Amino acid sequence: MRLKRIKIGKYETENNVFFAPLAGFSDSPMREICLSFGAGLAFTEMVSAKGILYENENTKDLLTVSPAEKIKCAQLFGNEPCIMRQAAESEYLSDFDVLDVNFGCPMPKIYNNGEGSALLKEPKLAEKIISECKKSGKAVTCKIRVGLTDGDFLGKDLAKAAEQGGADLITVHGRPKERIYAGEVDYDKIAEIKKSVSVPVIANGGVFSEKDADILSERTGADGVMIARGALEDPFIFSRITETPPFLKDKEELIYRHLDMLKSRYGDELAAVRFRKQLCLYIKGMKNSVSVKQKLACFSDCDTIKKAVAHLFHGEKAEKE
Ligand SMILES: Cc1cc2nc3c(=O)[nH]c(=O)nc-3n(C[C@H](O)[C@H](O)[C@H](O)COP(=O)(O)O)c2cc1C
Numbered sequence: 001m002r003l004k005r006i007k008i009g010k011y012e013t014e015n016n017v018f019f020a021p022l023a024g025f026s027d028s029p030m031r032e033i034c035l036s037f038g039a040g041l042a043f044t045e046m047v048s049a050k051g052i053l054y055e056n057e058n059t060k061d062l063l064t065v066s067p068a069e070k071i072k073c074a075q076l077f078g079n080e081p082c083i084m085r086q087a088a089e090s091e092y093l094s095d096f097d098v099l100d101v102n103f104g105c106p107m108p109k110i111y112n113n114g115e116g117s118a119l120l121k122e123p124k125l126a127e128k129i130i131s132e133c134k135k136s137g138k139a140v141t142c143k144i145r146v147g148l149t150d151g152d153f154l155g156k157d158l159a160k161a162a163e164q165g166g167a168d169l170i171t172v173h174g175r176p177k178e179r180i181y182a183g184e185v186d187y188d189k190i191a192e193i194k195k196s197v198s199v200p201v202i203a204n205g206g207v208f209s210e211k212d213a214d215i216l217s218e219r220t221g222a223d224g225v226m227i228a229r230g231a232l233e234d235p236f237i238f239s240r241i242t243e244t245p246p247f248l249k250d251k252e253e254l255i256y257r258h259l260d261m262l263k264s265r266y267g268d269e270l271a272a273v274r275f276r277k278q279l280c281l282y283i284k285g286m287k288n289s290v291s292v293k294q295k296l297a298c299f300s301d302c303d304t305i306k307k308a309v310a311h312l313f314h315g316e317k318a319e320k321e
Pocket of ligand 1: 020021022023024044045046075102104105143173181204205206207226227228229230
């Protein structure tokens with residue numbers, strides 16, 4: 001795909017290949033890893049605007065930033081414009097340059113509360129949310145879906161409303177809410193949204209290889225791509241697409257580095273617990289990975305994980321050394 005810088009308000013990214021917001025995964029160590037491999041931008045997972053106002057400890061933790069983040073982006077969810085504005089202006093978000101509003105989350109807890117993808121039905125309210133967030137003086141972006149079902153195209157009106165509200169960039173996930181994360185990406189709908197607004201549009205969905213990125217970018221005409229699950233399994237993907245020399249040799253080295261980063265951020269035990277699900281993604285498809293997955297629940301410190309990983313990569317030889 002053609003690489004280029006993207007303007008987001010007064011900021012400019014290094015390139016147009018972004019790492020997606022991912023609840024439970026895109027914490028500061030993972031964002032740092034993806035940025036070091038060449039991602040042009042990375043987002044926190046979605047955080048509740050109300051959680052910020054209620055000074056929820058967990059929310060505060062999600063908003064920790066890494067020095068590797070030259071442009072710091074937090075994703076917010078909520079549906080009350082004045083609360084969104086207060087959150088945007090709060091001390092908790094003072095480190096952040098860009099606020100991304102979540103208009104795509106399909107989870108019942110969020111959707112049934114009128115938040116996330118439920119805003120696809122409320123373009124006027126979405127516009128107000130964006131314009132209120134803009135009053136914070138930060139750049140404001142949003143992440144939407146093409147629609148709620150395959151049969152509607154609510155994303156087009158939402159994109160126009162977001163632009164009207166002052167959005168500086170719009171990311172479009174090319175699957176409707178009803179399909180969560182499954183099935184084909186609707187390139188044509190993303191392309192139509194791209195044509196209907198003048199702010200940069202980033203296409204999201206189904207990128208697991210350089211070829212997927214080429215196809216998504218060409219078929220949609222979008223200004224860039226955003227990668228979610230493909231990057232969780234293989235953050236080297238950013239290096240290949242952006243032609244950035246990888247800062248680590250291979251997956252094994254990546255696993256050890258990631259564990260070390262988590263350990264210094266969360267402490268040994270919590271790091272090990274947090275890393276379990278990430279490890280499954282890193283070793284997905286490897287011969288004998290099933291035997292490691294079966295032992296996951298026993299991994300309660302980082303050294304135990306490192307030993308199991310060394311055994312997975314080198315077999316008996318690792319144990320003798
Ligand atoms: C485990 C998981 C957590 C996610 N969390 C968020 C989130 O916090 N905010 C958001 O906008 N999207 C979230 N998403 C959606 C992704 O950002 C992305 O839109 C979706 O996975 C499609 O991209 P992909 O096909 O590259 O995976 C999440 C997806 C997954 C699988």
